[in-house]
Amino acid sequence: MTIPKDTLLSLYRTMVRIRRCEEQLARSYAAGTITGACHTYVGEEAVATGVCAHLRDDDAVFSTHRGHGHALAKGVPPGALVAELFGRATGCSGGRGGSMHLFSPEVGMMGTSGIVGPCILQATGAGYSFQLKETDQVGVAFFGDGAVNNGAFHEGLNMATIWDLPVLFVCENNMYATEIAFKDSARNTDVAGRAAGYGLHAEAVDGNDVLAVYEAAGAAVARARQGGGPSLIECRTYRTRPHAEGMRDGGYRSQEEIDSWKARDPISAFAQSLLDDGAVTAADLQTIDAAIVAEIQEAVVFATDSPWPDATTVADHIYAGTV
Amino acid sequence: MAAREINFTEAAREALAAAMTRDPTIFVLGEGIGIRGGNFNTTLGLFERFGPRRLRDTPICERGFVGLCTGAAMTGTRPVVDFMFIDFILDSVGELTNQIAKIQYMTGGRLKMPVLLRGCVGIGGGAATHHSGSYYPLFVNVPGFRVVVPTTPYDAKGLLSTALRCDDPVLFLEHKSLLNVRGEVPEEDYQIPFGQARLCRQGTGVTVVAIGPLVPKCLAVCDTLAAEGISVEVIDPRTLAPLDMDTILVSVRKTGKLLVADESFGPCGVGAEIAAQVMAQGFDDLAAPVRRLNGVHTPTPYSPPLEAAVVPSMDQVAAAVRDLAAE
Incomplete structure (x- = not known):
């Protein structure tokens, strides 16, 4: 597959945007500016980036508690994300959600969730809508290995398959559900193999290789758009920061393991391969790096300068209106 | 208005059929609601008119298909979940309470949640403890739901018609002792506003x-x-x-x-x-x-x-x- 230079640079830009934004959010959490939970996506950037590169604004993404990267990759501006975690009125959920409840339906970011599993079912439902309306849109669920042992995985994959729904299931297998190792949660840890058992297209890829994710997702999204039914991609990856900022990260995994995955950093590896191939120049990447640093600084200024939500609106929008 | 005597179930079914004719985004999910027409005849005859995508028989996975309906409502369709017995709704309470009821609020009204959840409630006929529940106080307690408990055929048709135009999640609860009660019902479609005793x-x-x-x-x-x-x-x-x-x-x-x-x-x-x-x-x-x-x-x-x-x-x-x- 020959990928145009613009696309390669776009993949790089999105990964760097996620990384720099997450690093900023971690600093803001440490500084006390973020008062609630903050689950970063550091180390897993290639997954959201490689998948969302194939999606349009009218495709629907449903995500998890670890959803900052999905939101950014789907097109939520960094300012709207940072403002949400700062609890500001300009946040993508108006300050009602925080880290775990990011909504931006305008760009097809249909929500992250503090509950493990529902995103699988909701993406299936988006697929049901799109099939009923006979559009070529696609529903996409991002979820971790922790969701694979939840009933939603079984029920969602089964329904998507029997009705040939246009859905892409993306399992980010980072080996730990919070701090419980996947190998201690399932006898069969082959997620793609388990998915294939439902009769859908399933494959496992190196989730730290953005081009591997990009290729697999491209085929799956195209298949869904053409009426070919659902697919699952198991992306084997790793989060290199704690489950959530401020949490103790010891006891359940070793420093050697963390270091070994840091050495497989998806952004550095991609940059190096692009330079090695001569596909881009160092100047190309440096330009992007500098632009993203500025973008994240602007996002923080935007969020900091944004107003708090008006407390008199606290009970607005529970219902659509009177009936 | 032309009126004639029909029973509660027939009245509600007329409202559903009229709404499905008017609004192509409405679809019904449930167990046995397709060709069979529903355990309580809630969809009798509709499969032939609207086909399998809009009258969808499901696997027995209440949590799963309620979660599916959440995503469907978020993306522009209007799902109807026919639980048969409302007791089965309890397998999906997380999807209802944590997801469906909260999404309009969490999105500041940018998304609507037009999900109709219907099922038979109540004690009778030796149905025993897994087919006799009511449970509506649980849902009245949660912000975000409309809870409807009609008692006459006239009200069943008018309230269901309203429910199928409402952009909020609605629980439409049909007591099994009332299903065969007959009463005068206009042939035309009409709506009864919620919140009017x-x-x-x-x-x-x-x-x-x-x-x-x-x-x-x-x-x-x-x-x-x-x-x-x-x-x-x-x-x-x-x-x-x-x-x-x-x-x-x-x-x-x-x-x-x-x-x-x-x-x-x-x-x-x-x-x-x-x-x-x-x-x-x-x-x-x-x-x-x-x-x-x-x-x-x-x-x-x-x-x-x-x-x-x-x-x-x-x-x-x-x-x-x-x-x-x-x-």
Whole structure:
């Protein structure tokens, strides 16, 4: 597959945007500016980036508690994300959600969730809508290995398959559900193999290789758009920061393991391969790096300068209106 | 308007068919609601008209298909979940309470959640404890739901038609003892607004707010009570969320005495809520403490004499009214 230079640079830009934004959010959490939970996506950037590169604004993404990267990759501006975690009125959920409840339906970011599993079912439902309306849109669920042992995985994959729904299931297998190792949660840890058992297209890829994710997702999204039914991609990856900022990260995994995955950093590896191939120049990447640093600084200024939500609106929008 | 006599289920089905004809984004999910037409005939004949995508038989996975409907509603369609027995809804409470009910709020109204959740409630016919529940107080307690408990064919059609135009999640709960009740229903489509109680019988001595099957039970004893000199006013709230407290307060201002009769459980139930609101807004109108008559706070037993023992009877309604009238 020959990928145009613009696309390669776009993949790089999105990964760097996620990384720099997450690093900023971690600093803001440490500084006390973020008062609630903050689950970063550091180390897993290639997954959201490689998948969302194939999606349009009218495709629907449903995500998890670890959803900052999905939101950014789907097109939520960094300012709207940072403002949400700062609890500001300009946040993508108006300050009602925080880290775990990011909504931006305008760009097809249909929500992250503090509950493990529902995103699988909701993406299936988006697929049901799109099939009923006979559009070529696609529903996409991002979820971790922790969701694979939840009933939603079984029920969602089964329904998507029997009705040939246009859905892409993306399992980010980072080996730990919070701090419980996947190998201690399932006898069969082959997620793609388990998915294939439902009769859908399933494959496992190196989730730290953005081009591997990009290729697999491209085929799956195209298949869904053409009426070919659902697919699952198991992306084997790793989060290199704690489950959530401020949490103790010891006891359940070793420093050697963390270091070994840091050495497989998806952004550095991609940059190096692009330079090695001569596909881009160092100047190309440096330009992007500098632009993203500025973008994240602007996002923080935007969020900091944004107003708090008006407390008199606290009970607005529970219902659509009177009936 | 042309009206003729049909039963509750037929009336509700007319509203569904009219809405599905008008709105191509409506689809129904459930077990046996396709070619079979529903265990309670809720979709009889619709599969032939609307096909398998809009009358979708599901695997037995309530959590799964309620979660599916969440995503469908978020992306521009209008799902109808036909639970058959509402007891099965309990397998999906997380999707309902944590997802469906919250999404309009969390998105500041940018997404609508037009999901209709319907099913049979109530005790009867030896259905036993996994097919006899009501559970509506659970959903009244959660912000985000509309809860509808129709008692007549006319109301069933008009309220279901409203539910299928409403952009909020609606629970439409059909008591199994009412499904074959017949009544005059216009052939045309019409809507009954949520939050408007029906004054079923006017009276001056005691107000009874009756819910679901307690409405006909209460009405059945009113003549006897009238002969005894007790004038009963009967109110059917029709929707529990929103709840038409104004109609109840106006009645209590007149009678000074209130009984809430409800087959579902008493603790933290609808009667408790109505009593608290009357206390707060109409205390000076009360000539006696508010009374409640509820089903016995127990799982529903199977054996006929045991089953009958947990449901408020007409005799119990009459006795409760007499006690209150004598205060």
